[in-house]
Amino acid sequence: MKPLHRILMALGAVALLGLFFFPMWSITLEAPQYPKGSELGIDIHINNVEGSRPNDLDNINNLNHYIGMKRIEPDSIPELKYMPVIVLVLVGLGLLVAAFGKRWMILVWLGLLTGAGALGMYDFWLWEYDYGHNLDPHAIIKIEGMSYQPPLLGTEQLLNFTASSYPAVGFAFIALGGLLAVIAWWLSRQRTTTH
Amino acid sequence: MITSRSFFRGCLTLIAALSLVSCSKDDGSSGGAFSGDAASRVYVAPGQKDEFYSFVSGGFSGQLAVYGIPSGRLFRVIPVFSVDPEKGWGFTEETKPMLNTSHGFVPWDDSHHPDMSQTGGVADGKWVFINGNNTPRIARIDLTDFRTKEILEIPNSAGNHSSPFSTENSEYVVSGTRFSVPIPQEDISITQYSEKFRGALTFVKVDKTSGQMDIDFQLLVPGFDYDLARAGKGPSHDWMFMSCYNTEQANTMKEINASQNDKDFIIAINWKKCAELAAQGKGTIMNVDYAHNVYNDATHSATSTIKKQIRILTTADIKGALYYMPTPKSPHGCDVDPSGELIVGGGKLATVIPVMSFSKMLKAIESGKFDKEIDGIPVLNYKDCLAGEVVRPGLGPLHTEFDGKGYAYTSMFVSSEIVKWSLKDFKVVDRVPTYYSIGHLNIPGGNSTKPWGKYVIAYNKITKDRYLPTGPELTQSAQLYDISGEKMKLLLDFPTIGEPHYAVACPADLIMKNSRKMYQLKENKHPHATLKEADTKVTRSGNEVHVYMTSIRSHFSPDNIEGVKVGDKVYWHVTNLEQDWDVPHGFAVIGANNSELLIMPGETCTLLWEPKRAGVFPFYCTDFCSALHQEMQGYVRVSNGGSGQVTWNKK
Numbered sequence: 001m002k003p004l005h006r007i008l009m010a011l012g013a014v015a016l017l018g019l020f021f022f023p024m025w026s027i028t029l030e031a032p033q034y035p036k037g038s039e040l041g042i043d044i045h046i047n048n049v050e051g052s053r054p055n056d057l058d059n060i061n062n063l064n065h066y067i068g069m070k071r072i073e074p075d076s077i078p079e080l081k082y083m084p085v086i087v088l089v090l091v092g093l094g095l096l097v098a099a100f101g102k103r104w105m106i107l108v109w110l111g112l113l114t115g116a117g118a119l120g121m122y123d124f125w126l127w128e129y130d131y132g133h134n135l136d137p138h139a140i141i142k143i144e145g146m147s148y149q150p151p152l153l154g155t156e157q158l159l160n161f162t163a164s165s166y167p168a169v170g171f172a173f174i175a176l177g178g179l180l181a182v183i184a185w186w187l188s189r190q191r192t193t194t195h
Numbered sequence: 196m197i198t199s200r201s202f203f204r205g206c207l208t209l210i211a212a213l214s215l216v217s218c219s220k221d222d223g224s225s226g227g228a229f230s231g232d233a234a235s236r237v238y239v240a241p242g243q244k245d246e247f248y249s250f251v252s253g254g255f256s257g258q259l260a261v262y263g264i265p266s267g268r269l270f271r272v273i274p275v276f277s278v279d280p281e282k283g284w285g286f287t288e289e290t291k292p293m294l295n296t297s298h299g300f301v302p303w304d305d306s307h308h309p310d311m312s313q314t315g316g317v318a319d320g321k322w323v324f325i326n327g328n329n330t331p332r333i334a335r336i337d338l339t340d341f342r343t344k345e346i347l348e349i350p351n352s353a354g355n356h357s358s359p360f361s362t363e364n365s366e367y368v369v370s371g372t373r374f375s376v377p378i379p380q381e382d383i384s385i386t387q388y389s390e391k392f393r394g395a396l397t398f399v400k401v402d403k404t405s406g407q408m409d410i411d412f413q414l415l416v417p418g419f420d421y422d423l424a425r426a427g428k429g430p431s432h433d434w435m436f437m438s439c440y441n442t443e444q445a446n447t448m449k450e451i452n453a454s455q456n457d458k459d460f461i462i463a464i465n466w467k468k469c470a471e472l473a474a475q476g477k478g479t480i481m482n483v484d485y486a487h488n489v490y491n492d493a494t495h496s497a498t499s500t501i502k503k504q505i506r507i508l509t510t511a512d513i514k515g516a517l518y519y520m521p522t523p524k525s526p527h528g529c530d531v532d533p534s535g536e537l538i539v540g541g542g543k544l545a546t547v548i549p550v551m552s553f554s555k556m557l558k559a560i561e562s563g564k565f566d567k568e569i570d571g572i573p574v575l576n577y578k579d580c581l582a583g584e585v586v587r588p589g590l591g592p593l594h595t596e597f598d599g600k601g602y603a604y605t606s607m608f609v610s611s612e613i614v615k616w617s618l619k620d621f622k623v624v625d626r627v628p629t630y631y632s633i634g635h636l637n638i639p640g641g642n643s644t645k646p647w648g649k650y651v652i653a654y655n656k657i658t659k660d661r662y663l664p665t666g667p668e669l670t671q672s673a674q675l676y677d678i679s680g681e682k683m684k685l686l687l688d689f690p691t692i693g694e695p696h697y698a699v700a701c702p703a704d705l706i707m708k709n710s711r712k713m714y715q716l717k718e719n720k721h722p723h724a725t726l727k728e729a730d731t732k733v734t735r736s737g738n739e740v741h742v743y744m745t746s747i748r749s750h751f752s753p754d755n756i757e758g759v760k761v762g763d764k765v766y767w768h769v770t771n772l773e774q775d776w777d778v779p780h781g782f783a784v785i786g787a788n789n790s791e792l793l794i795m796p797g798e799t800c801t802l803l804w805e806p807k808r809a810g811v812f813p814f815y816c817t818d819f820c821s822a823l824h825q826e827m828q829g830y831v832r833v834s835n836g837g838s839g840q841v842t843w844n845k846k
Binding site (some may be wrong): 054059063140 | 713750774775822
């Protein structure tokens with residue numbers, strides 16, 4: 001790996017730090033009572049779950065009591081404690097890859113990044129499943145066979161709410177990190193092939 | 196809102212209407228030739244918003260109404276001087292002090308003239324000031340939450356009509372008395388009017404950031420009836436102009452006896468000079484009583500303070516700061532054009548509209564040539580100050596506003612019309628009828644240096660046959676006219692609350708962008724606030740029971756209370772825990788002798804309830820808050836005697 005490739009790899013690793021500043025995923029909830037512009041939203045950060053606007057999480061929790069959904073309490077979600085550590089480890093490993101300059105290490109790093117991402121999505125789905133299905137038996141509104149799991153990706157109608165779940169700005173930093181690593185790997189191929 | 200497509204459609208309709216009904220005349224009736232066009236001009240489609248906010252005085256309702264222009268839709272009635280059980284205004288423990296005066300609690304007044312705060316002579320969308328005519332007061336309404344935040348009583352004034360009319364940067368709002376009285380008040384014969392009665396003109400300082408009002412000084416002037424006012428702008432910035440009638444100083448049958456002089460006056464007051472003299476300690480301090488009521492956003496509560504002193508300046512204290520300009524008969528309006536050079540009188544009984552020149556007035560003052568002096572106030576020569584007269588304008592000119600394009604619009608009460616005339620040559624260029632008997636008129640920003648001259652709105656006293664009849668008492672009304680072209684065109688009639696006197700209007704975005712959605716719960720400093728359900732409780736001290744209650748969709752906490760006794764004073768302190776837009780909760784309890792509570796998100800309100808009989812009584816939420824609003828209810832048990840040990844269900 002030439003210095004350019006090492007720099008690209010290092011930038012790719014550092015790009016993940018964007019996750020500390022931007023949410024990686026967002027769920028928005030629109031309803032007749034919460035029209036576009038006044039819709040409710042949840043932003044998922046690596047270390048926090050918060051409302052898109054100051055009171056959104058409280059309002060969502062309050063509305064969810066009608067269907068018996070558990071309150072979303074960021075403090076009770078352990079993933080929010082260790083996700084930052086995982087991201088920091090990935091950043092550190094990425095920088096080591098850049099330092100060692102071994103091409104195969106890039107692939108290992110990309111594998112770890114993808115694996116972490118896939119595990120994260122699976123974990124997210126598990127949480128959504130739990131919130132959507134594990135409902136209070138004394139809920140005010142009970143509809144036979146109805147669950148309230150928001151979509152993993154995409155848009156779905158849940159009673160009067162249209163729930164949309166999409167990657168947010170932070171996710172772009174993961175993509176950028178992966179892309180830069182792929183570019184570093186690709187560009188560095190010539191040296192190995194010409195020899 | 197008026198899209199090019201709808202305009203185009205309107206034009207087509209107009210052409211069709213003209214070709215089909217070529218003989219119909221524009222008499223303002225529904226079949227008029229312009230009706231198709233008019234409908235599209237005032238149509239604000241569902242979900243769309245109006246272009247202007249209009250704040251219309253509620254007259255004898257004592258309130259302030261908020262309309263959208265051009266649709267004429269009523270959005271809100273802001274309680275100001277009169278109690279309003281719907282909003283708990285004057286009934287809750289928090290708002291009772293707002294209506295306190297030196298005469299005690301006054302539940303009503305007559306509000307005439309709203310005026311918006313200005314910066315650089317242009318409406319700035321921060322506050323609306325409005326006068327209380329009967330028990331002289333000025334109120335300040337905050338345009339972030341459309342609530343009355345301050346009411347200041349004006350001592351020595353006997354009818355606060357010539358008010359509040361702001362100066363160019365809202366340095367001051369003014370209060371001129373409609374009725375002259377003995378100052379200080381004394382028990383004397385009414386026939387001593389001319390020697391003993393005086394007029395009080397009060398200058399109220401406005402704090403630039405908080406808006407808080409404070410009486411800076413009061414001028415004692417001859418005992419006439421002071422009617423309307425306008426501050427100067429630009430070159431005339433330092434001056435306030437105020438019309439007055441009854442210069443005859445009649446004390447009975449004023450209808451006739453105050454209508455004898457061919458000319459009355461516009462008093463020109465150099466307020467800047469007066470303020471400087473007051474600051475230097477000129478004049479005397481008079482002992483008076485007046486209430487100053489301030490609503491605190493943090494505690495959601497008002498306090499009323501009786502203040503004791505004001506600074507009085509007599510005409511002798513402020514030589515060279517006051518002049519009388521003669522003006523034709525019994526003036527009402529006294530309006531300054533956008534340049535600040537022309538002052539337009541509106542003599543109700545005059546045959547002309549006099550247009551006075553500020554620069555000529557200054558020259559006349561400099562020349563020292565006066566007709567006479569009244570109580571040390573020089574009376575200038577009418578002709579010396581005159582820029583020109585609008586001749587044969589119609590009957591009963593009252594009030595004038597400006598379009599910023601070189602034209603003035605004067606309301607004509609007697610001939611019931613609006614007359615448009617040129618500020619260049621004072622010639623009438625157009626006139627339209629009003630239905631009927633127009634009082635004030637308003638152009639958005641039409642009193643300022645930069646009018647948004649798209650519409651003029653007539654505020655009429657009489658409607659007779661214009662609406663479906665509602666018995667002897669009919670609605671009063673507003674009429675919207677398009678003034679974007681050469682000819683004024685009637686677009687819309689809409690009914691108003693109480694009596695619409697004056698109104699102010701400004702572009703909607705000036706206010707919308709600052710509109711508050713809720714009160715922050717964490718900033719709630721109400722002494723009886725309950726910020727979470729875990730803290731709800733009921734306490735007793737003597738026969739006072741305090742219920743610290745919360746409401747959130749869709750329950751009260753607590754909702755079962757026992758231990759209240761007949762004869763107790765129960766204070767329901769209800770905090771709305773919602774932090775969501777447009778989710779108020781109400782509270783009502785059977786037999787309450789006052790009102791409901793209507794509690795905004797994050798706010799705390801208190802209702803006093805004095806149960807008269809034993810039993811179990813319900814209370815409930817009055818504002819449909821959710822699908823389970825009907826279930827938002829609870830019970831309070833009232834006992835005859837017993838230990839009075841209060842209990843409640845804790846969550």
